[in-house]
Amino acid sequence: MSEAYDVVVIGAGNAAMSAAMSAHQEGASVVVLEKAPKEFRGGNTRFAGGLFRVSFQNREQIDSVVAHNGNADEVNMPVYTHDDFYNDVQRVAGGQSDEELLRFMVENSLDAVQWMSDIGINLGYNKLSALKKDAEGRTDVPKGGPVRSIHDGIGLSDDWFDVVDKAGIPVLYDTMALDFVRAEDGKITGVLVRGPEGERVIDAKATVVANGGFSSSPAMRTAYLGQDWCTVKVRGTRYNTGEILNAAIARGAEAFGDWAGCHATPIDLDAPLYGDLKLTDKTNRLSYPFSVMVNLNGERFVDEGEDIKFNTYAKTGRAILNQPFGVAFQIFDQKNVPYFEPRYSTGVPVEADTLEELANGIAERFKPLEFNVEACLKTLEDYNKAVVADKEFIPDVKDGNATQGLALEKTNWALKLDEPPYLCFAAACGLTFTFGGVKTNLEAEIIDINGKPIEGLWGAGECQGGFFYNNYPAGSGLTRGSVFGRVAGRNAAKFAQRNV
Structure with a gap:
């Protein structure tokens, strides 16, 4: 049994759903593969605090993002420039973050959350992290973290599933991506999956990998993070076990970033x-x-x-x-x-x-x-x-x-x-998520060990290496997922349309 779509998105968290909606907006037929059963859907996004780190030049830009869910008179908000964001990440990473990828994420952060707001994701001012109010009772929103999803990660995840459902994008639950189908010319042409009906191939002109890292694999944690991490508590989903990340590397993707690091x-x-x-x-x-x-x-x-x-x-x-x-x-x-x-x-x-x-x-x-x-x-x-x-x-x-x-x-x-x-x-x-992943470029294409894009394969979110090393400034992960998920979905759809 096989079926075909323009774009297959592996994963169902923030990065994956950003990719799915972006591809849909480009006119592509899209399917989302969710390894978890429906009651546990949403990946690590469902367990997140919902904070987005966003750079902006004036507060009116953030007011626009949260227009449906906030009163501007209730908050004070310091400006957070591109350089502020970039430097904060590099400072905690010891200057090791990939400069091009990081700069791209920073410069597209505001546009990404505005897009999310426009398509129906409920975002508000980040009052949860605030520690004090001024004399007029206005909340001081923390610098660098102005935006938080309404009802935290659960609200963000529920919003994404509502948006995707209204768009008519099917989500296949209990469906685990096992491997990629690769043509003789090297192009990725589909995904081998295992679901309730057994194993089958889903044909796809383009595939987006957005199903997280290996935080819930004791074997991979022990191999890459160290023995002490074998039995560590995991804050997020139990379904991020790294199989498709390994499959991408086996198909030639370059392992990249801090594979010994994690959040x-x-x-x-x-x-x-x-x-x-x-x-x-x-x-x-x-x-x-x-x-x-x-x-x-x-x-x-x-x-x-x-x-x-x-x-x-x-x-x-x-x-x-x-x-x-x-x-x-x-x-x-x-x-x-x-x-x-x-x-x-x-x-x-x-x-x-x-x-x-x-x-x-x-x-x-x-x-x-x-x-x-x-x-x-x-x-x-x-x-x-x-x-x-x-x-x-x-x-x-x-x-x-x-x-x-x-x-x-x-x-x-x-x-x-x-x-x-x-x-x-x-x-x-x-443990929240792992830092190591595959190498991607600014088009979110997954790069092979020879420095060339693997045709038909994109990556977004936790599977992307090169962003975080040793440490992490809050809210950067969801922002990365939104920015590169949107890019991956758009480019995957355009690729599919060129390869009719």
Whole structure:
């Protein structure tokens, strides 16, 4: 049994749906292949926070994007230029991001979210990440993250399926792409799939790979990220297991980017092994810049205040994984509570009226892990003595309130822990997505090991390597998926129309 379309899109997350709609707008017949059953559809997008990092020259441009879902009088929004966006990514990546791909993503970010808004994706101002309001009650939207999908990743995913359904694009559920069909001249002419009716070939003039990386493959995680990642918790879908990524490489695609790197955040220690559709990203524990964070030995292991959470959260999960048993404890006093992310409401903290009671409470709650109470109390005592706090506390920018005299200083938001009751949230590492992928060009064509496009094959989203290294600034992943998904779909459709 076989069937034919102009464009086959592998995947059903944000990048894939961007590709499907873009190809449809060019007049192509399109089908979407979703490996997951319908109740688990949407890939990692469904588990995302829904934040888009977007560069813009004036706030009216963002007001236009969120016109149906926001009141401009309710927010303050700093301008975020192309250079701001580009430099933020390169800074956290150590200058390793592919310059052309990154610049293209940055310069097309605003157009991509405007297009999404125009076709029916509900986007609003990013109020969830805001930490304070001005005297008139306007919310300060974080610089670089002005736009968030309504109802987070679930809302974004549901919107995409609604848009695709209204366009008449079929989605085949429980349908796993196994391999590509390749003609004698090297052109990709279809996809071998396995679905409810068994294996079959879907013929396609053009194919878009947009089904993520290998975050849910223990074997690939162990091979590329390291042994410690074999049993790590996964924040997102259990269906991103890398088969079609491997198939592309087997067909000659160049492996590209940081295959030893990934996006990994602090999440609740009791979070499930894979993403939970009821909790989605609500297990995140991202208010650590305002905490003192210690391991089982009672020792600090990162500068909690190195930068705003948007620029450190994706590497902090890895830092936690490197600790004994991959566990960390975020300790707060009441001064910090107003700056908690709403996600903390899903956790059950240890609470006490003194630091000594708190440390003993941690040891009792997590008794099998043998928490070092004495060392923790010494760490907290030394920290409190080292706090200077001679500047205004500003929660949403680096405020320079630092410790002095510690072997590992806290460089921002360092306030004494002295206002009980004290709270502790236990955290683990949660893997979101992997950074390694295949090489693509600015047309989203997948490039082979000889530097030439593989005819008939495009890539978008997490399968694209070369963007993120070691770390990641929040909101860049969804933006990449939208920008390059749109490009991939458009170019795949045009290719199909030329090859009637």
